[in-house]
Each structure stands twice: as structure tokens, then as C-alpha cells.
Amino acid sequence: MTTMTDPADTPHDDTLRPHVFDGIQEYDKRLPRWWLLTLYGSIVFAVGYWAYYHAYSIGTPPAQALEKEMAENAAIAAKKSGVIDDKTLWKMSHDTKVLSAAKVTFETTCAVCHKPDMTGLIGPNLVDQEWIHGGNPMDSFKTINEGVLVKGMPAWGPMLGRQKVAELVAYIFAHHHPGEEVKIVPGWTPPPGVMPVAPPSPPPAK
Numbered sequence: 001m002t003t004m005t006d007p008a009d010t011p012h013d014d015t016l017r018p019h020v021f022d023g024i025q026e027y028d029k030r031l032p033r034w035w036l037l038t039l040y041g042s043i044v045f046a047v048g049y050w051a052y053y054h055a056y057s058i059g060t061p062p063a064q065a066l067e068k069e070m071a072e073n074a075a076i077a078a079k080k081s082g083v084i085d086d087k088t089l090w091k092m093s094h095d096t097k098v099l100s101a102a103k104v105t106f107e108t109t110c111a112v113c114h115k116p117d118m119t120g121l122i123g124p125n126l127v128d129q130e131w132i133h134g135g136n137p138m139d140s141f142k143t144i145n146e147g148v149l150v151k152g153m154p155a156w157g158p159m160l161g162r163q164k165v166a167e168l169v170a171y172i173f174a175h176h177h178p179g180e181e182v183k184i185v186p187g188w189t190p191p192p193g194v195m196p197v198a199p200p201s202p203p204p205a206k
């Protein structure tokens with residue numbers, strides 16, 4: 001079998017590999033510099049990307065950034081349309097801007113009775129799966145908006161307005177997820193030593 005080594009086709013720096021298959025030989029072709037640079041460049045980039053987004057969490061991974069932006073857009077759209085329903089409230093519960101605004105309102109207005117971590121004090125726990133007035137965002141919207149005056153829960157709608165009430169619902173439901181199993185309970189028992197309603201003040205001393 002003849003080997004086809006036409007010197008005209010053979011660049012100086014390419015050696016011929018020793019094997020022959022069906023009369024075919026191959027050069028030990030050197031990889032072009034641009035190709036190698038692209039390969040090494042992408043390895044360096046991948047390490048950097050992995051460190052930046054995953055190992056050290058310096059940046060928000062693009063998928064999460066997109067999700068956040070979508071939630072924000074949904075919240076803006078909901079705000080513009082003025083519609084408040086379970087769906088928009090669930091969407092708002094993923095919106096970091098809404099949540100940080102609501103945190104301030106909750107801590108200044110609601111935490112005295114529900115505790116800053118919402119686990120309940122005078123008012124019920126808002127982060128467990130037990131609800132007095134229903135476990136959907138709109139149920140809470142109604143309770144917060146109209147209050148349960150006889151039980152000591154004030155009506156916040158007239159004081160805060162619909163937008164702020166909606167934000168508070170989003171803040172509460174950021175601790176829940178759609179379709180979770182809920183239990184309807186008749187009422188809340190405050191922890192021992194905590195009065196359900198403010199005790200009557202003693203009669204003034206004569």
C-alpha cells in the first residue's frame with residue numbers, strides 16, 4: 001500500500017500520524033491558535049461565572065434575575081389595573097420592592113399584636129397553616145381591610161388604603177404558597193400571660 005504524502009500538501013509543522021486505516025492516513029494537525037484561545041478563554045470565563053453567580057453568590061443568577069423582574073412587572077401591571085385578587089396578591093408576594101415596603105408597615109403597625117416574626121401574640125399567628133377567616137390572600141385582605149372589631153383587630157383599610165393593605169397581604173403570604181393545606185380554626189388563644197384584649201384600667205383612686 002502506498003502512502004499518500006505529497007510534499008506539496010504537507011505543511012512543515014504537521015507530522016504524519018503512524019497509523020493507516022483503509023489506506024487513509026492523517027496528519028497530526030495542530031489546533032489553530034484562535035481555536036485554543038477560544039477554548040481557554042471559555043474555561044476561564046466559566047470558572048469566573050461559576051464563582052460570581054454560584055460559589056460566592058456575588059451576582060443574582062440570570063434566571064433568578066428574570067424571575068424577579070417578571071414579578072416586579074406583574075406587580076406594576078396589577079397596580080396600574082387596580083385589580084386586587086388572589087392571583088395578583090400571590091404575584092406581589094414575590095416582589096422584593098413590595099415586601100421591603102410592607103415590612104416597614106408591618107413592623108410599625110401590626111407587630112405589636114402579631115409579633116415582628118408574625119408568630120402571634122394578642123393577634124393570631126399569620127405564618128402557620130391555621131386561619132380564622134380563611135387561608136386565601138383575599139380572605140386576609142378582607143380581614144385587614146375591614147378588621148374584626150369585636151375581637152380587637154382594627155380595620156386598617158380606612159387608615160392605610162388599599163395599596164398598603166395589599167402589600168401587607170403580600171408580606172404575610174410570602175410565608176405561604178398557593179395550594180398549601182389550611183385548617184380553619186374558631187379562634188386564637190394568646191400565649192399565657194397575654195391578654196386577648198387590653199384589660200380594663202383600674203378605677204381612679206379616690
Ligand code: HEC
Binds near residue numbers: 114126144187
Ligand atoms: C390591636 C391588636 C392588633 C393589631 C395592631 C393588628 N391585629 Fe391583626 N388581628 C388581631 C386579632 C385579635 C385578630 C383575631 C381576630 C379574630 O379572632 O377574628 C387578628 C386577625 C388578623 C388576621 C386574620 C388571621 C386569620 O387567622 O384569619 C390578619 C390577616 C391580620 N390580623 C393581619 C394584621 C395586619 C396586617 C395588621 C397591621 C396592619 C394587624 N393585623 C394589626 C389583632 C391585631
